[in-house]
Amino acid sequence: MVHGEAWTIKEFFVYPNEYIYWSIQIVMYPFMTGLVAGAFVLSSLYHVFGVKQLKDIARFSLVFSLALLPVAMLPLLLHLQQPMRGINVMMTPHFTSAIAAFGIVFSTYGMIVASEIWFVYRQFIVETVMELRAKPQRRAVESLQLALYSMLSLGAMDLSPEAMHKDERAIGILAGIGIPVACFLHGYAGFIFGSVKANALWMTPLMPVIFICSAIVSGIALCIATYIITMEIRKLIFNRKRKSNPRLPSIEELKSAEIQVVTITVKYLVMFLVLAITLELLDLIFRSYTAVKSWDILRSVIYERDFFKIFVLQYGLGDLVPFIIFLMPRLTIRRALVGSLLVLMGVFMMRWNVVIGGQAFSASFSGFMDYKLPIWPTSVELYKEGLFGALTVIITPFVLFYLVTRVLPVFGIKDSH
Amino acid sequence: MKNHVWRPLVIVLAIVGGILIVRTLLVPKDFGIQERGYMYGWHRKSNEAEWKKYPVKYKTAVICRECHKDQYDDIKDSPHHSISCENCHGPNYDHPQNPLGLKIDRSRGLCIRCHAYLPYKDSARANIPGIDPEKHYPQAECVMCHYPHDPRRSNPKYQKSEVKS
Amino acid sequence: MMNRREFCKNAMIMAGGIMIPLTALEVFNPSRLHAEKDGKGKVRWVFLVDLHKCVGCGFCVKACKIENDVDWDANVTRTWVERYVVTKGMPGEEPKTYIDSPKGCRDGFITQKIDQASMGLKDIKPEQISKAFFVPKLCNHCENPPCVQVCPVGATYQTQEGVVLVDRTWCIGCGYCVMGCPYGVRYFHPELHVAEKCTLCYHRLCRGMKTACVDACPFGARRVGNIRDPEDPVTKIITTEQVNVLKEEFGTKPQVFYLGYSMEVK
Numbered sequence: 058m059v060h061g062e063a064w065t066i067k068e069f070f071v072y073p074n075e076y077i078y079w080s081i082q083i084v085m086y087p088f089m090t091g092l093v094a095g096a097f098v099l100s101s102l103y104h105v106f107g108v109k110q111l112k113d114i115a116r117f118s119l120v121f122s123l124a125l126l127p128v129a130m131l132p133l134l135l136h137l138q139q140p141m142r143g144i145n146v147m148m149t150p151h152f153t154s155a156i157a158a159f160g161i162v163f164s165t166y167g168m169i170v171a172s173e174i175w176f177v178y179r180q181f182i183v184e185t186v187m188e189l190r191a192k193p194q195r196r197a198v199e200s201l202q203l204a205l206y207s208m209l210s211l212g213a214m215d216l217s218p219e220a221m222h223k224d225e226r227a228i229g230i231l232a233g234i235g236i237p238v239a240c241f242l243h244g245y246a247g248f249i250f251g252s253v254k255a256n257a258l259w260m261t262p263l264m265p266v267i268f269i270c271s272a273i274v275s276g277i278a279l280c281i282a283t284y285i286i287t288m289e290i291r292k293l294i295f296n297r298k299r300k301s302n303p304r305l306p307s308i309e310e311l312k313s314a315e316i317q318v319v320t321i322t323v324k325y326l327v328m329f330l331v332l333a334i335t336l337e338l339l340d341l342i343f344r345s346y347t348a349v350k351s352w353d354i355l356r357s358v359i360y361e362r363d364f365f366k367i368f369v370l371q372y373g374l375g376d377l378v379p380f381i382i383f384l385m386p387r388l389t390i391r392r393a394l395v396g397s398l399l400v401l402m403g404v405f406m407m408r409w410n411v412v413i414g415g416q417a418f419s420a421s422f423s424g425f426m427d428y429k430l431p432i433w434p435t436s437v438e439l440y441k442e443g444l445f446g447a448l449t450v451i452i453t454p455f456v457l458f459y460l461v462t463r464v465l466p467v468f469g470i471k472d473s474h
Numbered sequence: 475m476k477n478h479v480w481r482p483l484v485i486v487l488a489i490v491g492g493i494l495i496v497r498t499l500l501v502p503k504d505f506g507i508q509e510r511g512y513m514y515g516w517h518r519k520s521n522e523a524e525w526k527k528y529p530v531k532y533k534t535a536v537i538c539r540e541c542h543k544d545q546y547d548d549i550k551d552s553p554h555h556s557i558s559c560e561n562c563h564g565p566n567y568d569h570p571q572n573p574l575g576l577k578i579d580r581s582r583g584l585c586i587r588c589h590a591y592l593p594y595k596d597s598a599r600a601n602i603p604g605i606d607p608e609k610h611y612p613q614a615e616c617v618m619c620h621y622p623h624d625p626r627r628s629n630p631k632y633q634k635s636e637v638k639s
Numbered sequence: 640m641m642n643r644r645e646f647c648k649n650a651m652i653m654a655g656g657i658m659i660p661l662t663a664l665e666v667f668n669p670s671r672l673h674a675e676k677d678g679k680g681k682v683r684w685v686f687l688v689d690l691h692k693c694v695g696c697g698f699c700v701k702a703c704k705i706e707n708d709v710d711w712d713a714n715v716t717r718t719w720v721e722r723y724v725v726t727k728g729m730p731g732e733e734p735k736t737y738i739d740s741p742k743g744c745r746d747g748f749i750t751q752k753i754d755q756a757s758m759g760l761k762d763i764k765p766e767q768i769s770k771a772f773f774v775p776k777l778c779n780h781c782e783n784p785p786c787v788q789v790c791p792v793g794a795t796y797q798t799q800e801g802v803v804l805v806d807r808t809w810c811i812g813c814g815y816c817v818m819g820c821p822y823g824v825r826y827f828h829p830e831l832h833v834a835e836k837c838t839l840c841y842h843r844l845c846r847g848m849k850t851a852c853v854d855a856c857p858f859g860a861r862r863v864g865n866i867r868d869p870e871d872p873v874t875k876i877i878t879t880e881q882v883n884v885l886k887e888e889f890g891t892k893p894q895v896f897y898l899g900y901s902m903e904v905k
Contacts, residue, residue: 059715060827067756070738070905072776072823073719078814138812138832145792145811147493148501153513156791156815168489172482211485213478223479254785254889255821350888420823421905423738424756509680509799514787517796521806528842531706532851557857561698565705587696587747588857593765594724597772598858599694607749 060138063439064431069424077416077428080442082136085450087246087268088275088408090129092454094243095276096122097170097235102325104173104232110321113314116177117287117467118280123170124458130163132450135441155249166235166242173231175211176224178465182210205464243272250411257351257422258358258415263340270333275404277326278397281319283458285394288315291468312390319393323383330400334376337407354422358414362425367410375403533566535559541570545623552624562622582607585616680799683894684839685866687873687882688775690899692860695720695773697747702855704745706840711745715826717837718777718852719743723903724753727769734769736903737761748773774904775861777852778803778824778837779885779893786816786825786836795834801894802839810834821889839863866894 061076096118102108103115134140150157189195189203213220244265250256251264292308299305341359344352359367382396413428434440508515538559539546549555560566562584564576591604611619621629703718704711721740728734739754752760784803787795794810797803810833817825817834828835840850844863848854853861864873876882876898883900884893897904 059713059829060832062714068758069755070721070740071756073740073743074715074817074826075823076826078817078827133813136813138814138827139810142792142809142811144496144500145794145809148497149505149516149793149809151512151516151791151793154789154791154815156789156813159791164489168482168486172486175482211478211481213481215478220478223477227479249815253789253818255819420821421738423736423905427757505793508796510797514784514797516793518793518806518809521796521804521808522798522841525804525838525841526845528707528838530843530846530848532702532854534848534854554857556859557698558854561702561855561857565702583746583749586749587698588694590747590749592695592748592751592771593768594771595768596770597694598692598860599773602694 060438064429064442066427066429067419067424068427069419070421071419071424071426072421075419075426077413077426079136079412079416080428081430081444081447082132082442082450084405084408084412085132085447086129086136087243087250087272087412088405089125089132089450089454090243090246091268091272091275091404091408092279093122093125093129093166093276094239094269095273095278096125096280097239097276098273099277099280099322099325101232101236101239104228105236108321110317113318114280114284114322117284118276119170119174119177120461120465120467121280121283121454121458122276123174124461125454126167126170127457128450128454131453133159135446135450155245155252158245162238162242162245166238169231169235169238173228173235174465175209176228176231179210179213179224180216180221181465182206183214183216186210186214209464240269244269250415255420256415257355257418259411261340261344263336267333267336267340270329270336271404271407273329274326274333275401277322277329278400278404281322281326281397282394282401284322285315285319285390285397287467316388316390319390320388323388323393323396326397326400327380327383330376330380334372351422354418358417358425362417363410363414366406367414371403371406371410374399375406376400379403531565531567532558532560533569537566538563549623552626554623554625580615580617580622582616585620585622589616681867682799682865683801683867684780684844685801685864685873685877686777686780686839686895687862687864687876688895688897689860689862690772690774690897690901692858693720693773693775694858694860695722695744695748696857697744698855698857699775699852699861700743700745702851703837706843706851707838709835710829713829714742715829715835716743716745717824717835718775720748721774721776721905722748722753722771723774723901724763724771725769725903726763726767737763738903738905744773770901772899772901774897775852776822776824776885777895778839779822779891779895780837780839782892782894783890785819785821785889785891789815789819791815795836798841800844802841802844803836804838804841805834805836807831807833821886821891822893 059076061078061080064080065076067075099111100115100117100119100122103111134143137143146157147160150160152158186203186206189199189206192199195203247265247268250259250268251261253259288311292311295305295311296308299307344355379396379399382392382399385392416426417428418425431439431443434443434445440446502518502520504519505517506519508517508519535546535558542559545559562580563578566576569576586605586607588599588602589604590607592599594600616622617629618632619628621627697720700716700718700720703709704716707717709715709717719740720743721738722744724737726735726737737753737755741748741754750760751765752762755761780797780801780803782801784797787797787803790796791813792809792811794806795803795816796806807828812827812832812834814827814834817827825834825836827833840848840852843850850861850863853863862873862876864871864877866874866877868874877896880898882896882898884896885904886893
């Protein structure tokens with residue numbers, strides 16, 4: 058069977074070789090890079106612009122963006138027909154292609170995030186090394202830990218006030234460079250689509266900007282949601298532990314800190330949400346007003362075939378409902394969680410409607426293609442390009458986040474950053 | 475490099491250097507910018523030669539005529555003269571060396587590619603005699619009545635009675 | 640005085656510097672970044688399709704599939720033929736165009752019913768038909784091939800003669816070229832899992848032959864020629880008669896020319 062045939066249903070006239078070649082993994086790819094970029098921008102709001110209230114969530118979202126980073130690449134690897142040759146992008150980059158920059162932009166960004174985390178955690182790493190070294194008798198696990206942390210310290214053991222000050226400045230600079238790079242990483246994901254002149258729905262110079270805005274929206278929403286869930290888990294753990302250690306903060310203390318962080322973060326979320334919706338609507342209005350050759354088929358896709366996915370799921374449940382939820386007075390944790398989960402769903406639907414919607418019509422403008430998401434993986438290809446492949450991509454960052462926080466804890470460290 | 479701040483940068487440079495070294499090892503020597511410039515000609519030059527070597531399967535009627543002059547003469551004045559031998563007899567491949575390579579397609583499916591009637595008056599199809607494949611002797615092969623090399627003649631190999639029965 | 644540590648460091652930097660040859664940076668040579676237009680070669684292959692002559696027999700598709708080892712039953716093809724049937728329209732109703740290309744016309748058009756894919760077969764009464772014609776399609780071997788422009792690794796390229804080819808050993812299978820082609824000529828090879836397309840029978844042209852589809856066409860509806868040879872009959876037709884190309888608005892400068900083009904052609 059030809060690639061794409063398993064999940065494409067053609068209607069009327071479609072060129073013989075046309076199938077939905079870019080399926081669920083290419084929906085996941087901008088969605089995941091968007092989360093990476095958004096999480097990083099959120100952490101930079103504290104590090105660069107000094108939004109003090111975001112201190113608690115800044116460290117959290119920085120580590121989360123590190124955990125998300127490898128996952129931004131995962132859907133691409135799952136999508137490639139020749140994943141083993143993926144390295145060719147670094148070997149013989151053809152820079153007239155938007156994808157060629159991926160290797161370089163992605164690794165630059167990865168290095169910036171990793172370096173920033175190194176500076177943020179240097180004090181913790183060095184202190185851990187000192188602590189472990191001081192122990193006269195080390196267990197096997199502790200020896201391993203010592204080796205790991207010594208390696209992570211890169212031999213920079215200086216914790217003098219001057220050295221710490223240098224760290225601070227390095228973090229500021231890296232976070233500052235990181236914002237444009239994060240925006241570029243994601244804006245160029247938009248460029249990958251926006252520059253395909255063969256696709257009437259994708260080709261618009263607004264695409265990179267729309268992608269950046271929705272990226273930031275989704276990244277912030279994910280950080281809020283994950284932050285709330287993590288805090289709930291911490292509350293449960295603290296409840297149990299407080300019996301032995303009464304000095305731990307009480308539930309009320311945690312709660313008030315939590316709602317404060319969430320309220321501030323939601324403000325930024327709403328700001329970017331407004332920007333994203335404005336741009337998307339501008340694009341739609343412009344298309345219908347200019348009504349070039351492709352508009353007839355685009356209109357039947359947007360207003361008829363994909364109406365539910367675009368206007369109900371994406372704009373209605375994904376934008377309008379959370380907008381109301383966030384702006385209603387007296388925001389509660391639960392409402393914030395529901396709102397940010399809806400925003401995540403809305404951004405996912407936006408990716409879906411762009412990627413799949415862009416292939417919902419034939420380049421002949423005389424027929425349509427319907428996408429049937431493969432559910433049960435009866436072959437490797439149907440796993441990779443199906444529901445379970447997408448679920449793998451969604452679950453991996455949380456597993457990675459858990460693993461990273463084993464080494465670099467997000468909560469309960471005292472330091473100056 | 476006394477300042478610890480530069481340590482991550484050293485690692486970054488090491489990674490970049492590593493990639494460039496791997497690049498010299500993995501990239502074929504003849505990969506580069508060819509005649510059409512970087513935009514359209516960035517490729518491995520030897521791939522062109524690989525495509526040139528691709529085996530030819532249809533050798534054209536000129537080759538057939540070298541040995542099968544009688545068959546060529548048989549068809550050359552017929553309305554079917556423009557149909558290449560290999561369209562019905564199959565692609566030549568390495569025919570003289572391997573005489574079994576050719577497989578003649580005598581099926582109705584082959585004939586009705588042109589001779590299935592389509593009601594398109596202005597199309598070139600209208601110039602070709604057409605039949606309704608479902609009504610015109612559906613049980614028979616076309617070659618039982620029509621001589622493929624010259625459709626104006628009946629096929630000497632078959633008798634009309636075979637078809638009718 | 641250099642200590643051991645510094646010596647090691649410097650030595651490694653030196654070794655690294657030597658290991659990275661300047662060729663690794665060839666890409667960044669600005670003088671070679673631009674496409675070298677107006678190639679210097681004597682040959683630039685072009686294709687000419689005469690829509691008045693095509694009868695939709697599909698011998699070209701069959702020959703192409705066999706010549707180029709395109710899987711016979713796979714629902715992809717390097718070249719195909721489309722059928723356009725335009726109805727007369729009724730009072731108060733506009734004429735409609737129906738298009739189909741069942742199996743890419745591998746077995747020819749042998750029925751009047753129009754294949755509407757999952758919408759079934761459409762039967763149009765002969766008296767309803769105002770015009771009908773067949774349109775062979777193949778890779779346009781564009782002068783500005785967007786598929787080549789978007790390949791991230793240089794696995795697809797254009798030869799000096801204008802033929803767009805795919806390096807099957809280097810393609811990563813990202814599908815960007817498939818999405819980048821406005822004509823839908825590209826697909827994934829069912830077994831090799833790399834981008835696949837019409838090679839304009841490069842192997843035959845190099846041997847002084849014509850493409851398999853040209854040789855298989857009994858009606859002379861397909862022709863291949865060299866636009867840089869003013870004596871070439873194809874060049875003469877293109878320069879003296881009214882020809883058209885497909886989707887000119889994309890700026891791809893397609894090199895497959897059509898005689899008898901009609902505005903219904905997609």
